[in-house]
Amino acid sequence: MKPCDVAIIGAGPYGLSAGVHLRAKGIEVRVFGEPMDFWANKMPEGMLLRSPRVASNLSDPDRAFTLDAYEAASKKEPSAPVPLDTFVEYGRWFRHQLGSDLDQRVVLHVDRDKADFKLTLQDGEEVRSTRVVIAAGVGPFRKKPTVFDSFSQQQVSHCYEGRDVRKFAGKRVAIIGAGQSALETAALLHEANAKVEVIARQSHLNWIGKHSWLHHMGPISSLLYSSHDVGPLGISRLVAYPKVVSQLPLRLRDKIRTRAVRPAGSRWLPARLASVKIMTGCTVLKANAVGDEIDLKLSNGDERRVDHVVLGTGYRVDISRYNFLSQDLIREIKQFDGYPKLTSGFRSSVPKLHFIGATAARSFGPLLYFVAGTDFASRELASHLAKNGR
Ligand SMILES: Cc1cc2nc3c(=O)[nH]c(=O)nc-3n(C[C@H](O)[C@H](O)[C@H](O)COP(=O)(O)OP(=O)(O)OC[C@H]3O[C@@H](n4cnc5c(N)ncnc54)[C@H](O)[C@@H]3O)c2cc1C
Numbered sequence: 001m002k003p004c005d006v007a008i009i010g011a012g013p014y015g016l017s018a019g020v021h022l023r024a025k026g027i028e029v030r031v032f033g034e035p036m037d038f039w040a041n042k043m044p045e046g047m048l049l050r051s052p053r054v055a056s057n058l059s060d061p062d063r064a065f066t067l068d069a070y071e072a073a074s075k076k077e078p079s080a081p082v083p084l085d086t087f088v089e090y091g092r093w094f095r096h097q098l099g100s101d102l103d104q105r106v107v108l109h110v111d112r113d114k115a116d117f118k119l120t121l122q123d124g125e126e127v128r129s130t131r132v133v134i135a136a137g138v139g140p141f142r143k144k145p146t147v148f149d150s151f152s153q154q155q156v157s158h159c160y161e162g163r164d165v166r167k168f169a170g171k172r173v174a175i176i177g178a179g180q181s182a183l184e185t186a187a188l189l190h191e192a193n194a195k196v197e198v199i200a201r202q203s204h205l206n207w208i209g210k211h212s213w214l215h216h217m218g219p220i221s222s223l224l225y226s227s228h229d230v231g232p233l234g235i236s237r238l239v240a241y242p243k244v245v246s247q248l249p250l251r252l253r254d255k256i257r258t259r260a261v262r263p264a265g266s267r268w269l270p271a272r273l274a275s276v277k278i279m280t281g282c283t284v285l286k287a288n289a290v291g292d293e294i295d296l297k298l299s300n301g302d303e304r305r306v307d308h309v310v311l312g313t314g315y316r317v318d319i320s321r322y323n324f325l326s327q328d329l330i331r332e333i334k335q336f337d338g339y340p341k342l343t344s345g346f347r348s349s350v351p352k353l354h355f356i357g358a359t360a361a362r363s364f365g366p367l368l369y370f371v372a373g374t375d376f377a378s379r380e381l382a383s384h385l386a387k388n389g390r
Contacts, residue, residue, distance in 0.1 A: 003116045004028050006385065007129035009107045009324070011035040013091065014357040015135035017059040017374040020097045021382035024061045030127070031098055032107045032119070036091035038137050038160075039084065045163040046188050048081040050180050050208070050266050055228045055372035056082050058094045059379070065094050081268065111326040117353070131352040133381065136322055138358045141315035145176070147287045148309065155294055156287075156309045159185045168194040171307040174296060176284060178202045179263035182312020187272040189310070197277040197306075199298065204280055206264035228372035231260030238365075242376050245365030246344075250336065253365060260366040263314075317359055329353070336362055345384025346377065356381060 006022055008015045011033035019031035034040075049056050057066045070090040071078050079086070095102055109120040110132060119127045139160065148156045159181040165188045175186045178200035190196045225233065226240035238245065239260055245253060265273075279298070286297040287309070296304040318338035320330050334341040334349035339362035346354040346364075356377040360368040367373040 003128035003130050004030050005129070006030075006131045006133060007032065007107075007117070007119055007127065008133045008135055009033065009110070009119075010135035010137055010357075011095065011102060011104075012038050012135065012137050012357070013058050013371045013374050014137075014377060015133075016091060016095050016098065016102075017378040018133060018135060018356060018381050019101060020058075020060045020065075020094075021378040022385060023098065023101055025382050025386045027382070027385055029101055030129070031102050032105060032121070033136075034104050034106075035095040035102065036088050038139055039091065040088045041163065042139065042160045043084055043163065044159065044165055044185050044188050045084070046165065046191075047084040047184055048266070048268070049084070049087055050081070050184075051370055051372060052227070052229050053078070053080050053082060055230070055370065056087060057375075058091065058371070059375035059377075060094075060097060061382075063375075065097060070094070081266070107324050109326065110324055111329065131354065131385070133346070133354040133356060134319075134322065134325075134359065135356050136324075138315045138317065140321040140323070141317050141358075142311070143313045143316050144311060145284065145313060147284055148311065151287070151289065151294070151309070155289065155292075156311065159310060159312045160315075165189050165192045165194075168192060168308060171195065172305070173197075173308045173310060174199055174284075174294075174304060174306045175310045175312055176200075177263065177312030177314065178205055178265075178280070179312055179314060180208075180265055181314070182263075182310075183265035183269050183273065185310055185312055186276055187269055190276050191272070197279060197304065198273075199282055199284060199296075200263075200278070200280045201283050202263060202280055205278065206262060207267055207270060208264045209267040228367060228370065230367055230370055230372060231256070235260055239367050242364035242367050242373070243380075245367075246363055250362075253362070257361060257366045261369060315358075317361070319355070319359060339363070344380070345388065346381050347384070354381060 005028040008031040011031050015031050019029050022029040070093050105121040107119050116128045116130050117132045142158045168189050172195045175182050175198045186196050186198050225236040231239045283299045284296050285299050288295045294306050332350050340348045340355045342363035346356050358369050
């Protein structure tokens with residue numbers, strides 16, 4: 001069995017973009033996974049993208065296959081914010097640039113095979129590859145507070161665990177968290193006639209774009225914010241240069257990262273949440289099942305009886321939760337608390353094993369959490385592989 005040059009695991013925005021860039025450099029590549037699976041099947045129905053249109057493009061070498069190009073080709077009216085379905089369809093249109101280099105099968109296992117890697121696919125077929133790029137997203141990294149450990153998904157689910165918000169009509173739902181996913185899910189469930197309450201640890205909610213006038217001062221705004229709009233004034237500019245960020249000491253990188261992605265909701269959410277009950281400065285201390293219902297004891301002494309809890313508690317990167325990676329590989333990958341340590345070309349400490357997307361954010365900064373980071377990641381990876389052999 002002849003190995004392929006590069007196998008990319010995951011066909012989300014990062015995997016698809018990287019695949020198109022490598023192909024354009026004449027590198028033999030195979031991208032594995034169902035295109036846009038996470039966005040199509042795990043995000044709540046009716047969601048709007050938080051990122052601005054210019055920061056919601058997948059990346060190709062000539063910047064020809066943009067969201068604008070997709071809308072023009074499919075005669076769709078451009079809209080901002082971008083609806084989830086439009087973004088999923090855009091990704092599926094974009095994936096045609098990969099032709100037969102896309103293989104929709106899931107990779108069950110990755111291990112070393114002498115100097116190469118061996119991938120076992122869902123139907124048992126084995127594929128060898130000289131290099132592997134992990135672009136598998138954050139799906140397995142969902143955070144679940146321990147008080148909810150004993151509950152099934154029927155009673156306690158995560159914001160990134162399903163699409164259908166209508167099934168909650170008439171139900172009492174507590175939503176835990178204060179970030180975009182929690183607040184947007186609250187708005188969607190409220191509009192689907194659920195009885196919603198948001199419970200947030202933060203003492204107050206943060207809203208993105210509160211000082212929108214700062215974004216409308218022409219060239220001065222461009223000095224303050226990059227078009228990606230990741231992070232607050234000033235930090236936004238720095239974040240746009242992941243190579244520069246990667247040269248900073250880890251402690252400073254971590255500060256920039258946490259400041260750039262603190263929990264906050266988009267500016268279109270406050271109006272939609274006007275009649276939703278929001279309890280801030282409060283955590284859930286205990287959760288008990290009472291038949292089909294759940295009793296919540298809150299840190300302020302209050303109690304709630306609900307039918308369902310939705311966790312908008314974010315995720316924590318931990319590559320040992322990529323259960324397709326062999327234990328040997330996981331042990332060999334040098335890490336900072338679950339994130340792989342990466343150097344130029346998104347190389348991990350295991351030769352010819354690369355990581356792109358959120359797992360690269362601790363090395364290259366918070367841009368890598370977002371679709372906007374696909375351009376840097378794909379160009380950096382492609383130029384490294386073109387220079388350093390196949
Ligand atoms: C609720 C929510 C809202 C968000 N909104 C925005 C936004 O507005 N703008 C923005 O820029 N970012 C947003 N993000 C962040 C977003 O997840 C990332 O920007 C983007 O998905 C990163 O792309 P990716 O390719 O790394 O990951 P993903 O889109 O998760 O793609 C990874 C893919 O790999 C597949 N995969 C995993 N394991 C395997 C395997 N073993 N074999 C084959 N395939 C595999 C998965 O099924 C998945 O489809 C949001 C995230 C969430 C959870």
